[in-house]
Amino acid sequence: MLMKIEKGTISSSQLLFLAAAFVQGAALVVAFAYVVTKHDVWIIIISGLAVTLPFLWGCVSLAKSFPGQNMVQIMESVYGTFLGKGLSILFISFPFQVISHNLRFIGDFFVIYMYPKTPLVVFLILFIAVCAWAVRSGIETIARIGLVTVAITIFIDVLTFFLLLGEMEATNFLPMFELSVGDFIQGTHIMFAIPYGELMIFLMIVPYVNKIKQAKSALLWGLTIGAATLLILVVRDIAALGSLANVLVAPSFEAVRLIDIAHVITRMELLVAIVLLITVFIKISVLYYASALGIAQIFGLRTYRPLVIPIAIFSVSFSMVIYDAAAEQMYVGANIWPVYSLLFYMLPVMTMLIAKFRRLPRAQEGVRP
Amino acid sequence: MIFLLLVFFAIVVWLEVPGLIRKKYWRELAVFSLFLLSTFFLSLLQLLDVRIPNPVKGIEYVIKDILRLNYK
Numbered sequence: 052m053l054m055k056i057e058k059g060t061i062s063s064s065q066l067l068f069l070a071a072a073f074v075q076g077a078a079l080v081v082a083f084a085y086v087v088t089k090h091d092v093w094i095i096i097i098s099g100l101a102v103t104l105p106f107l108w109g110c111v112s113l114a115k116s117f118p119g120q121n122m123v124q125i126m127e128s129v130y131g132t133f134l135g136k137g138l139s140i141l142f143i144s145f146p147f148q149v150i151s152h153n154l155r156f157i158g159d160f161f162v163i164y165m166y167p168k169t170p171l172v173v174f175l176i177l178f179i180a181v182c183a184w185a186v187r188s189g190i191e192t193i194a195r196i197g198l199v200t201v202a203i204t205i206f207i208d209v210l211t212f213f214l215l216l217g218e219m220e221a222t223n224f225l226p227m228f229e230l231s232v233g234d235f236i237q238g239t240h241i242m243f244a245i246p247y248g249e250l251m252i253f254l255m256i257v258p259y260v261n262k263i264k265q266a267k268s269a270l271l272w273g274l275t276i277g278a279a280t281l282l283i284l285v286v287r288d289i290a291a292l293g294s295l296a297n298v299l300v301a302p303s304f305e306a307v308r309l310i311d312i313a314h315v316i317t318r319m320e321l322l323v324a325i326v327l328l329i330t331v332f333i334k335i336s337v338l339y340y341a342s343a344l345g346i347a348q349i350f351g352l353r354t355y356r357p358l359v360i361p362i363a364i365f366s367v368s369f370s371m372v373i374y375d376a377a378a379e380q381m382y383v384g385a386n387i388w389p390v391y392s393l394l395f396y397m398l399p400v401m402t403m404l405i406a407k408f409r410r411l412p413r414a415q416e417g418v419r420p
Numbered sequence: 421m422i423f424l425l426l427v428f429f430a431i432v433v434w435l436e437v438p439g440l441i442r443k444k445y446w447r448e449l450a451v452f453s454l455f456l457l458s459t460f461f462l463s464l465l466q467l468l469d470v471r472i473p474n475p476v477k478g479i480e481y482v483i484k485d486i487l488r489l490n491y492k
Contacts, residue, residue: 087491148475237491350451357436357448361455368462373476386491387480 056347056355059191063265066257067273068197069337070250074277075204076153076334077246078284078303078327079160083384085297088238090223090289091230093282098235099242100278106243106396107250107274111267113403114257117412122254122399123348129406136349138398143345145395146252146338147362151369152380152388153338154179157331158370159377160301165324175370178335179363185336186343187359190259193336200329201276207322208280212287214310214319219290237389244389246281248396249334250274255341300377339366421467429460 061069084092117125122142127135158174166174185193230238253270260266288302291309296302308320343362347355374380406412433456440449465472484490 233491347451350447352448352451353445354448357440357445357452358455360432360436361452361459364459364463365455368459368466368472369475371466372472372474383476383480387476387483390483390489390491391479 056344056353057190057259059189060259060261061190061194061256063260063262063269065194065197066253066260066266067269067276068201069194069256069333070253070270070273071276071280072197072200072204072330072333073250073253073337074246074274075201075280075326076330076332077249077277078281078330079156079301080245080384081242081281081285082300082302083245083381084238084241085299085302086381086385087234087241088230089297090294091228092238092289093285094228094230095235095238095242096278096282096285098239099247100275102239102243103247103250103274104271106248106400107270108267109403110251110254110399111257111270113399113406114254115263115267116406118263119258121256121258121344121348122402123345125254125406126398126402129402129409129411138402139345139349142395142398143342143349145392146249146342146345147365148369149249149252150335150338150342150362150366151373152384153331153335154366155370155374156380157327157335159374159380160304160327161324163300163377164304164320172367172371175367178332179367182332182336182339183359183363185332186340187356190256190340193333193340196329197333200333204326204330205280207326208283208287211307211310211319211322212283214312214316215287215291215306217312218306218309219287220293221290223290223293237385240389241385244392244396245384247274247278248392249338251396251399252338252341254399255344256337300381339363422464425460425463425467429456432456 081092081096084095088095113125114121117128120128123135123139126138126142129135130138154175157178158171161174162169162171250270250273257263257266257270260269284303288296288306291306292299292302295305299305304320304323307323308318310319311317339359339362343355343358346358346362352358374383436452437449440452462472480490
């Protein structure tokens with residue numbers, strides 16, 4: 052497939068901010084790890100980053116050795132048309148599922164904390180409608196909002212951190228390193244599989260970066276900035292909430308709720324909700340864009356735009372059925388999903404090894420970088 | 421409710437299909453119709469309160485009860 056569906060290009064700095072916002076969108080998902088590692092969750096944020104950096108480095112190397120091709124096209128040239136299409140369907144089913152899970156998570160958040168009497172489906176439809184609009188406008192439009200999102204997120208996180216200083220107790224971090232080896236491995240695995248590793252989806256977007264040479268450092272820096280934001284967030288929550296943070300669905304929301312400076316600066320938790328809204332918007336839009344583009348390429352279409360609305364309807368339908376309660380999502384997120392998602396994370400690794408083994412891409416095709 | 425669903429899907433068809441026909445994108449039209457029809461039946465079943473098998477429960481069953489790879 053030589054023709055290009057997406058004609059837009061993004062700059063490497065836009066890629067960086069997109070990746071950072073993508074990781075920041077997982078601010079609440081860290082709650083899965085709280086259950087396992089309690090107050091030592093900041094350790095696994097760092098260890099998860101250490102595991103993900105080489106993985107992502109490998110992913111981008113793969114994209115760089117096949118310039119101008121995204122994951123679906125790479126797999127087709129590595130495995131051949133038939134097997135390549137099959138594995139592409141597997142690969143694309145990953146963002147497709149993650150959309151539903153994220154959508155359900157943000158919907159549950161709004162229903163539980165802010166609009167208890169509104170039906171869940173209202174939030175799902177409103178949210179996915181905005182995302183669908185963004186995805187129809189193309190990757191350039193989504194990328195343009197990245198910088199603003201990251202700036203707002205970091206500003207609000209740092210602001211609430213300082214406003215909460217009065218509530219913080221350094222003793223909440225003690226005893227340090229209390230977690231067992233099994234819990235440490237599980238926690239690192241959760242961080243790898245849920246907030247960080249999903250950056251693998253950028254394999255669908257990296258080919259549209261105008262300077263492909265800078266894409267690698269942009270993605271890795273984006274991941275690091277995102278992880279640093281998560282670290283600020285987690286330190287703030289543990290210091291302010293203590294052991295309470297382990298049992299809440301949305302610790303950062305509850306922590307910021309404690310801010311009360313002379314009864315004037317209160318109810319700051321809405322800021323957290325706003326940050327969550329915009330970062331999850333970026334996250335879902337990127338995943339959504341990747342799955343629309345991927346499905347269009349699997350079927351050999353000339354445009355992905357007609358697929359956008361059907362995918363939105365699918366995602367809403369699935370979000371409605373996948374969980375009966377938020378607690379169930381916590382269990383699946385902590386114990387089942389990390390194992391299951393390895394099925395998808397092995398795809399780029401396997402592709403890279405086979406491409407090396409088959410000495411692809413060949414020089415006579417004129418694509419060797 | 422079913423009426424609303426029909427209206428919604430009619431709007432989607434009205435938004436997408438004329439452009440595809442004008443550009444003679446037949447393959448795109450076929451894939452679009454396939455996806456839209458399946459989503460239509462999926463949401464119709466949900467409206468009629470038919471229990472749709474939950475894919476996450478299936479994943480959970482395979483990982484937990486067959487492979488025993490889950491953490492806890």
